[in-house]
Amino acid sequence: xxxxxxxxxxxxxxxxxxxxxxxxxxxxxxxxxxxxxxxxxxxxxxxxxxxxxxxxxxxxxxxxxxxxxxxxxxxxxxxxxxxxxxxxxxxxxxxxxxxxxxxxxxxxxxxxxxxxxxxxxxxxxxxxxxxxxxxxxxxxxxxxxxxxxxxxxxxxxxxxxxxxxxxxx
Numbered sequence: 001x002x003x004x005x006x007x008x009x010x011x012x013x014x015x016x017x018x019x020x021x022x023x024x025x026x027x028x029x030x031x032x033x034x035x036x037x038x039x040x041x042x043x044x045x046x047x048x049x050x051x052x053x054x055x056x057x058x059x060x061x062x063x064x065x066x067x068x069x070x071x072x073x074x075x076x077x078x079x080x081x082x083x084x085x086x087x088x089x090x091x092x093x094x095x096x097x098x099x100x101x102x103x104x105x106x107x108x109x110x111x112x113x114x115x116x117x118x119x120x121x122x123x124x125x126x127x128x129x130x131x132x133x134x135x136x137x138x139x140x141x142x143x144x145x146x147x148x149x150x151x152x153x154x155x156x157x158x159x160x161x162x163x164x165x166x167x168x169x
Contacts, residue, residue, distance in 0.1 A: 012137060016107050016137055016141070019140055019141050020059075020100045020104045022147070022153055023100035024100065025153055026096075026151045027058070031051050031089070032048060039078075046071075049071050050079070052068075053079050057079055058121075060115050060118035083125055087126045087127060094127055094129070095132065096144075098122065098127050098132060101119060101122050102134050102135070103135070103137075105118060
């Protein structure tokens with residue numbers, strides 16, 4: 001029986017991770033617009049790098065390439081300030097963002113990765129709604145498809161059956 005579940009997990013996890021990546025791209029795109037308005041003094045490359053650094057920080061990822069580490073260290077105060085303003089700058093993205101972070105943590109957990117610190121940070125930034133439940137994979141992917149279409153990042157529909165959903169949770 002476990003063999004069958006492993007096959008389902010191995011098929012479902014990449015689909016969910018792709019959905020998280022789509023939400024991450026949407027967030028980056030939307031927050032870059034915020035950065036451009038709030039930091040017109042920065043050149044285009046720095047605005048893009050700042051939006052990327054904030055996105056990476058939020059999702060618990062770091063680009064280890066030296067130039068990105070130097071940029072992150074130089075702009076740490078700005079990154080922290082922008083993280084604190086997320087919920088007021090992009091209120092319409094907070095629920096999908098919270099869902100993507102929860103799904104990311106669920107996928108990490110299934111793969112033996114402890115990334116609970118990402119949710120703790122999101123909670124401290126006011127991104128997580130306390131009474132919002134973890135979305136079922138099919139509901140999450142439906143949100144991803146809708147937002148992906150709106151932002152012209154369309155991904156093809158993926159059928160997720162109810163047994164796969166329950167096995168993951």
